[in-house]
Amino acid sequence: MKKKIRLKKSVLKKLKVIGVIFCIILAIFIFYSVQIHSLTSLGYSKEASRKILFSFKKEYVLSVGKNETLNAAFESDDYKEKYCDQYSKIEYQDQDHLIRNINTLIEKGYSNNNISMILAHGNDQDVTLFAKRDKINYLEEFFSVPYAKLRNYDRYVDYSNETGEDDEMTVLAVNLDMDKEDYVDPVIVSQYSTDMLVNKHRSLTEDFEPEDLVSIDSEYAADDTQAGARIAVNAFISMYKAAKKEGYDLVINSSYRSYQDQVELCDSYRQLYGDNYVKNYVAQPGFSEHQTGLSFDIGSRNSNIFAQSPEYEWIQENAHKYGFIQRFPSKYEAITGFRAEPWHYRYVGKEIATYIYENDISFEEYYAIFLDD
Numbered sequence: 001m002k003k004k005i006r007l008k009k010s011v012l013k014k015l016k017v018i019g020v021i022f023c024i025i026l027a028i029f030i031f032y033s034v035q036i037h038s039l040t041s042l043g044y045s046k047e048a049s050r051k052i053l054f055s056f057k058k059e060y061v062l063s064v065g066k067n068e069t070l071n072a073a074f075e076s077d078d079y080k081e082k083y084c085d086q087y088s089k090i091e092y093q094d095q096d097h098l099i100r101n102i103n104t105l106i107e108k109g110y111s112n113n114n115i116s117m118i119l120a121h122g123n124d125q126d127v128t129l130f131a132k133r134d135k136i137n138y139l140e141e142f143f144s145v146p147y148a149k150l151r152n153y154d155r156y157v158d159y160s161n162e163t164g165e166d167d168e169m170t171v172l173a174v175n176l177d178m179d180k181e182d183y184v185d186p187v188i189v190s191q192y193s194t195d196m197l198v199n200k201h202r203s204l205t206e207d208f209e210p211e212d213l214v215s216i217d218s219e220y221a222a223d224d225t226q227a228g229a230r231i232a233v234n235a236f237i238s239m240y241k242a243a244k245k246e247g248y249d250l251v252i253n254s255s256y257r258s259y260q261d262q263v264e265l266c267d268s269y270r271q272l273y274g275d276n277y278v279k280n281y282v283a284q285p286g287f288s289e290h291q292t293g294l295s296f297d298i299g300s301r302n303s304n305i306f307a308q309s310p311e312y313e314w315i316q317e318n319a320h321k322y323g324f325i326q327r328f329p330s331k332y333e334a335i336t337g338f339r340a341e342p343w344h345y346r347y348v349g350k351e352i353a354t355y356i357y358e359n360d361i362s363f364e365e366y367y368a369i370f371l372d373d
Helices: 009-040 046-054 058-064 068-075 081-087 098-108 112-120 124-131 150-163 167-175 230-245 259-273 275-281 310-322 330-336 350-359 363-371
Strands: 187-189 202-204 213-215 227-229 250-254 295-300 324-328 341-347
Touching: 009 046, 009 058, 046 058, 046 068, 068 081, 068 098, 081 098, 098 112, 098 124, 112 124, 124 150, 150 167, 167 363, 213 230, 227 230, 230 250, 230 295, 230 310, 230 324, 230 341, 259 275, 295 310, 310 324, 310 341, 310 350, 324 330, 324 350, 330 363, 350 363
Parallel strands: 187 202
Antiparallel strands: 213 227, 250 295, 295 341, 324 341
């Protein structure tokens, strides 16, 4: 028979103590896990939840509910207890130094609403630089415009003082670099897209070519030398056929032009009409939309003056259905920087073209509002 092992009373006592300690630790762990879960289930990170618990802010956070700015504050080394309530009232932005900049802006005397406005109009670098400057008392002057940029504030002030334009026009003009001299220090556009913006302040490089450049059949063009981006050519063909069914006869008179083609065109016009004409009416090389392959000069096979033709009336009402816009209407000359060209149509895609048509705005305005970063 095996002997039963009997533990000494002292050992049993120690085991009981260990058991009690283990139960206490387990209970604490379960309690801690439940508390953490109550916060993480609201959307707070584990890191933020731990800090919330150890700073005894759980009840406050539960009363606030899910709040991304508060979460970022508790995650940050820049968290300040005295600003806790303000953090929860400031709209969150995904920025590296969000809490540090909020602290600085609070200390500058900005309201919660003003801080939310500042954060919404710039990236992390913009906000960091803006936070270093003296407090600006009338932020709404320009930043009530949704697409205003924090980094452009001084230019807004200068342009508004110089021109007397209202806030919205000032923001639009400066964002489009209209406060700068034409053709000087342009933004270089290197990425091809159907919504790319090319004008007197945004230039293509000398070697830029559109993607998928194709020849245009002479059925749709004035001659067999025309070419364009495939997507724009196919869209024009669809528009051409729709117009043809209704008795209208469209034709492409001019399409893709390379950088060198534009050089030669400028030289030709300069010899004929002089420098002043070229400066005012002809896009400089690199600044012509024709180099994108997305723009066509469209005419009528039945009329020498397109703007007075039935085809012009038809295309005015129907171009957007095929992704085209009249690029340079007369009423937007001050914004586009080019004189009216009733024949110049640009492919931007059906969605953008329809929005521009329905809201009666220029492509520059659409770009500034929706596409500019």
